[in-house]
Amino acid sequence: MxxxxxxxxxxxxxxxxxxxxxxxxxxxxxxxxxxxxxxxxxxxxxxxxxxxxxxxxxxxxxxxxxxxxxxxxxxxxxxxxxxxxxxxxxxxxxxxxxxxxxxxxxxxxxxxxxxxxxxxxxxxxxxxxxxxxxxxxxxxxxxxxxxxxxxxxxxMVARVDVHVFGTQELVTGRTVKVRSVSLAGQVLNTTMIPGDAGMPADLVTRNRLKDELDYTVVQRPAEVTSAVVPAARFYSFQYAPAAGSAESAPELTVVLDVDGLEMTRTCRIADASHPDGKLLRNTIYRVLAEVKSSGISVSVDVLDWETEDSDIEWGDISTATFECGPMTPPSAGDGELVVVYDQIPGQARMQSFEFNISAPVGALWNASLTNSTDFAFSSINGGVQNGVVITGGQPAYIRVMATSPYRQITDADGMPTDPSTQLVISLQKAGSSDFEALLINPDLLYGSADPHVYTIVQKEQ
Incomplete structure (x- = not known):
């Protein structure tokens, strides 16, 4: 049957x-x-x-x-x-x-x-x-x-973006390439003290080389934006010496190929804000080096890796919005969604329903069935763990199954009836000890009289 x-x-x-x-x-x-x-x-x-x-x-x-x-x-x-x-x-x-x-x-x-x-x-x-x-x-x-x-x-690092440009005198009528850029004084160790702490007592540094770049040098544009690709990029732990003791300040060396002739130019990473050549953590140093026949001039833009507060929208738990995705397999027979129980363990066929939740972010969720004797959750999928709601997830699904072949049960009035249960999804805001039932069925689908539940009934067929 x-x-x-x-x-x-x-x-x-x-x-x-x-x-x-x-x-x-x-x-x-x-x-x-x-x-x-x-x-x-x-x-x-x-x-x-x-x-x-x-x-x-x-x-x-x-x-x-x-x-x-x-x-x-x-x-x-x-x-x-x-x-x-x-x-x-x-x-x-x-x-x-x-x-x-x-x-x-x-x-x-x-x-x-x-x-x-x-x-x-x-x-x-x-x-x-x-x-x-x-x-x-x-x-x-x-x-x-x-x-x-x-x-x-x-x-805990600084980032050094090295842009290399040439004066009109240098690049006009010539092919100018950056062959290599090296950073002397890349710092390899750091303290774990929060804030702008100093350097370790025993500083460890090395020279880092980026070579075989084949980067074409052009004249400096009127504005250097993020769309302008640097010739080389380095990361280094913090270099923050005491004032006036910058003899080991990080230094850049640029090797150019000018119509087949090698040209080497060296400069320090220093500017008015950091005259001692500091490389502070969580800071970007955009080095704008302009090469000319007789030397090199450098300016440094100092930028923060700026952080932003998380966008946490708690919202009203009773009006949290949901989008219901496609149901698979499709509904069948008298507007009812049919699941067949074959009386063979592991062979029950179930409906799957996909859903998204968009708010409130950060809340704890709990799915429950009022009758856990005759019904159970078969599986939960789609990246669910620890019952915490976050943004940016993909649609997920849940499956409900009957736990035994059909049999009639007795209701509160002593009358025979079909086994049934109610599915409820509750959410708990962070900082609250109470769970509140969500408005999950506002259209009162499948004969439900309560917009906070879905009624599940096992019928003889």
Whole structure:
């Protein structure tokens, strides 16, 4: 005998899967805090993924600097934002976040139990080349007692974009190419102290060469915009010597080919704002070098990798908006959606329904069935983890199945009836302890009398 299940339902979208998770927490009372991270810069300042991270470690500390919780996260691909609801010990008052720690020789030195002083006294090193999507980042913030907080991550490196132009006298009637650009004094180690801290006591530097560039030199345009490609780009940890002690200041050497003849020109990265040749963390140095027959002149634009607050729209939980995607397979028979139970374990065929949720971002969600004896969720898919709502997700689906072959049951009045349940989706705002039922069925589809539920009935067929 075959039987039918009459269903309607909805879902929402959340985190992409996290591949590696480790955490340690202190005992005692706890509360929940919604945390969002952001590294986004204005579009003109972002290049080659240097606003993304692939690993995170969160350290939550007490007022005295003791470790109250530590959480490691690792994922692919990289991202420029991250959101999570943390259950934190009540004594946690500040947080330090390190991004891309796996690529900067920190993975072997970080532990779950480090206190604030131990963490900030660490020295990160970068013996290999700096990759744009693996730049070390650091953030620190005060943790509220409840609600939500935003942490702005700053890059622990400076970026040096080298543009090479030629005077009209040099380039007219000649073919001028940049063959190589080298940076003397690229810094390979840095402290983990938040803010504009100084350099490690034992500074480690090297000369970095970008060669075989074949970059054609032209006259400098009236405006150098982000669309103008630099001849070379370097990343370096911070170089911030005491005033008047810039004898080792980073220096650029440009090698040109002028109609087959080699020309070498050298200049320091210094300007009126940084007369000692500093390379400060989270800063872009756009070097505009103009070469002439007798030498080179340089100007430096100093830009921030500016961060922005996350766009967190909590909205009204009772009027959160939803878009219902296509249902597969299509509906059939008397406007009812049919599921066949074949009485063979694992062979039940179910309807799938796709949904998007657009608000409120950062809330916790919970899907429930009022009758979990005769019905169950078969599967949930589409990037759902930890029940946290975020933006930018793809449509997801949920499947509901009958747990046994059809049989009549007795209702509250003692009358025989079909098994039924109600599907409810509830959301909890960050900082709130209450879940509220969402308005998921405003058109009262499938015979429902309540816009907050979908009624699911198993019928004999």
């Amino acid at each position: 075959k039987h039918a299940l009459n269903i309607g339902m909805w879902l929402l979208v959340a985190f992409s899967a996290v591949s590696c998770q480790k955490e340690r927490a202190a005992s005692g009372g706890e509360r929940e805090v919604f945390v969002s991270l952001d590294t986004r810069a204005s579009d003109e300042n972002v290049t080659s993924g240097d606003n993304t991270f692939q690993s995170l470690v969160f350290y939550f500390f007490t007022d005295s600097g003791e470790n109250s919780k530590a959480v490691f996260r690792s994922f692919q691909p990289g991202r420029d934002t991250y959101e999570e609801v943390f259950r934190l010990p009540n004594e946690a008052t500040r947080v330090v976040v390190i991004a891309n720690y796996e690529d900067c020789d920190l993975e072997r030195t970080l532990s779950l139990t480090m206190n604030y002083d131990e963490l900030t006294q660490l020295i990160a090193t970068k013996s290999l080349d700096f990759q744009p999507d693996q730049l070390l980042m650091l953030g620190e913030a005060v943790v509220p007692q409840s609600g939500q907080m935003n942490i702005q991550l700053v890059r």
